[in-house]
Amino acid sequence: MTNKALDNVGLILIGHGSKLPHNQENLEKLATILREQSAFKLVEIAFMIRNIPTIPEAIDTITKKGVDKIVLVPVFLAAGVHTTQEIPELIEVKDKQSQLSKRGIQLFYGEPIGADQCLAVILEEKALKALDIEWQHRHVRFKGAPIATYPATSTKIYEQSMKLIHPEIQDVLDKVPKNQIPIIERVVHTTADPEFAKLLVISDQAIEAGVAAIKAGVKVITDTKMIKAGIHEARIQRFGGEILTYIDDPRASKAATEQAITRSTAAVRLAVADNADNAIFLIGNAPTAAFELAEQVKQGKVKPALIVAVPVGYVGAAESKEAIAQLTTPYMITKGKKGSSTIAVAIFNALLAMAEKTNP
Numbered sequence: 001m002t003n004k005a006l007d008n009v010g011l012i013l014i015g016h017g018s019k020l021p022h023n024q025e026n027l028e029k030l031a032t033i034l035r036e037q038s039a040f041k042l043v044e045i046a047f048m049i050r051n052i053p054t055i056p057e058a059i060d061t062i063t064k065k066g067v068d069k070i071v072l073v074p075v076f077l078a079a080g081v082h083t084t085q086e087i088p089e090l091i092e093v094k095d096k097q098s099q100l101s102k103r104g105i106q107l108f109y110g111e112p113i114g115a116d117q118c119l120a121v122i123l124e125e126k127a128l129k130a131l132d133i134e135w136q137h138r139h140v141r142f143k144g145a146p147i148a149t150y151p152a153t154s155t156k157i158y159e160q161s162m163k164l165i166h167p168e169i170q171d172v173l174d175k176v177p178k179n180q181i182p183i184i185e186r187v188v189h190t191t192a193d194p195e196f197a198k199l200l201v202i203s204d205q206a207i208e209a210g211v212a213a214i215k216a217g218v219k220v221i222t223d224t225k226m227i228k229a230g231i232h233e234a235r236i237q238r239f240g241g242e243i244l245t246y247i248d249d250p251r252a253s254k255a256a257t258e259q260a261i262t263r264s265t266a267a268v269r270l271a272v273a274d275n276a277d278n279a280i281f282l283i284g285n286a287p288t289a290a291f292e293l294a295e296q297v298k299q300g301k302v303k304p305a306l307i308v309a310v311p312v313g314y315v316g317a318a319e320s321k322e323a324i325a326q327l328t329t330p331y332m333i334t335k336g337k338k339g340s341s342t343i344a345v346a347i348f349n350a351l352l353a354m355a356e357k358t359n360p
Contacts, residue, residue, distance in 0.1 A: 010062035017047035213305035230345035284341030287316035310339035
C-alpha cells in the first residue's frame, strides 16, 4: 500500500488507561511521532478505562475525517484478556463493522506489539543507557525519512571511529609507549573527548602489572555497581578472577553511620580487610575512595597490583588522584576534575583485551 493510499486510512492507538498522567502522555507522543514520520497521517488515541477518549469516541472522531478504513492497534506487549476479549467488546466489532460498512468504511483490528525485533533493539539500548555504556542508535527509520547507514558490527564501528579519532590525538600517540596506545584509544573512544588523551596518566609498568594480574586470576574491586556492570565478568572468570563491590554491603552502611565517614570510605576499608593484596582497584566515582585507598597503601595495609583512579567532580577529585599518583603502586589516573566510571570500565576492558590476546 502506497503512502497516498493511506491518506484515507485512520489509525487508532489503544492504551489501557491509568490514573497517572504518563500513560496518556506517552500514547500522545507516539501518535505525534506517527503523524509526523510514518505513512499514517490520521492518528488518534483511545483508552479502555479511566482516560478519554474512549474507543467508541475515537472511532466516531476519526470517521468524521473522511476515512474509508480504520485500523485499531492495541499498545500492549502481549496478547491477553484485554486484547482478545475486552477491547473487541469495547469496539463492538460486529455492530461497528456493520454500521461503518454501510458508510463505506472498513474496520480492522491489529495485534499487540509482541516479541518484535525492533522492541529488542529498544530494550538493548535502554539497558546500555542505564549502564552508561556507549551505544549506537540503530532503530529502523520511518519510510520517507533518510535512512542512516551504520557499520554492520561493533568491530567495524570501532575501526571507523579510530580513523576519525587518530588525527585528533596523533601528537599524543607519537610520544607514548606503544602499549599505552590501546588504553588511550579506548578512553577517547568511550568519552568522544580527545582531551582525555592528554589527561590520562599511566605510570611505569602499570599496563604490565594490570595484564599480569588479570592473567593470574585477579580480584577486581570497584567503587560503583556501574563499573561492575560494565565489565564482562565471564571473561575475567576464565582467568580465575572475580569482580567485587562493597558499596552496598550492609557492613559499609553500618560503618559509615557509626564512624561518620562516607560509604565509599567504608567500602574501601572492608575490601582491604577482606584481603585486597594483588587486586586491581577501579575507582570512577568517589574521591573519598581514592583518598582512603591511598592512605591504606601508605600504612602498608594493602598492596594492590594496580590502581585505576578516575573519579569525577569539583570537590576532591583532582586531589584524590594526585594522592594516588604519589604512591609507588602502579596506577592510571586522569588529571584534574574530569573522569567517570565509564572511563574506569574502558581502561579495564582494554587491559582485559590485552590479557586475552597474550594468553596462550
